[in-house]
Amino acid sequence: MINSIHHIAIICSDYEASKKFYIDILGLKVINETYRAERQSYKLDLSLNGHYVIELFSFPNPPQRPSRPEAVGLRHLAFSVENLETVIHHLAQFGVITEPIRIDEITNKRFTFTADPDDLPIEFYEK
Template identity: 60%
Template sequence: MADPRVIIGPIDHREPSDTAMPLPLRRLHHVAVIASDYRRSLQFYTDVLGLTLRAEHYRADRQSYKADLALGDTYVVELFSFPSPPPRPSHPEAAGLRHLAFEVDNIDDAVRHLDRLGVPHEPVRTDEYTGRRFLFFTDPDRLPLELYEKD
């Protein structure tokens, strides 16, 4: 019997042709985020999320800062500033990127950390499919962020 939670049909698995080889992706390299207030967002991503600033450049020709931020040894976020960027769409179900998710060892510790720093967040919920706990909050420009508890 089909799983009633699955709402799409099976994927069409075609035989690969010589010209249709899969792209040999290795991993997600980074996500680029444009900040309306670069310094405020840089402080948020380093002080609240604990990312490490690997490199920072000012590009005079674009009047833009660029910061490379890492999580441990992995480069994950490229933070940009541009003059007067438009605000992001407010509805989270708009087409395109919905949110960024970060894995945490313990969601209760993460809640205490966010609360101690005064970062508003939604209540902790449980993923009905995995049984893992998670919560949502936003960066200074209202980009939705998720903390997802490790198995």
């Protein structure tokens, strides 16, 4: 019935800051960028390794969504990575701070968290 996750939609408060984070820092690629004048809104379609993964939206004055403490709704966005130290070093070059590396108690895999410009938790999970 369901084949895969098609994409994740994110509404940001500062379009240029979020665009820079997802493209320049995380390395996602632009598929399409559309300005919708009637909504005063951008829609930016982003891909990862050739797969459409994120729709980044901007809207005038979007309401804040609580992220911490744990709130109902999307908890975090997770990316699979080969090596955490490489990712942490790359992020640090852009001033992006990550949490200390943790071990998943179920899989024994290593992971860490950071946040996007709107404080959406971003997880990097080592293969």
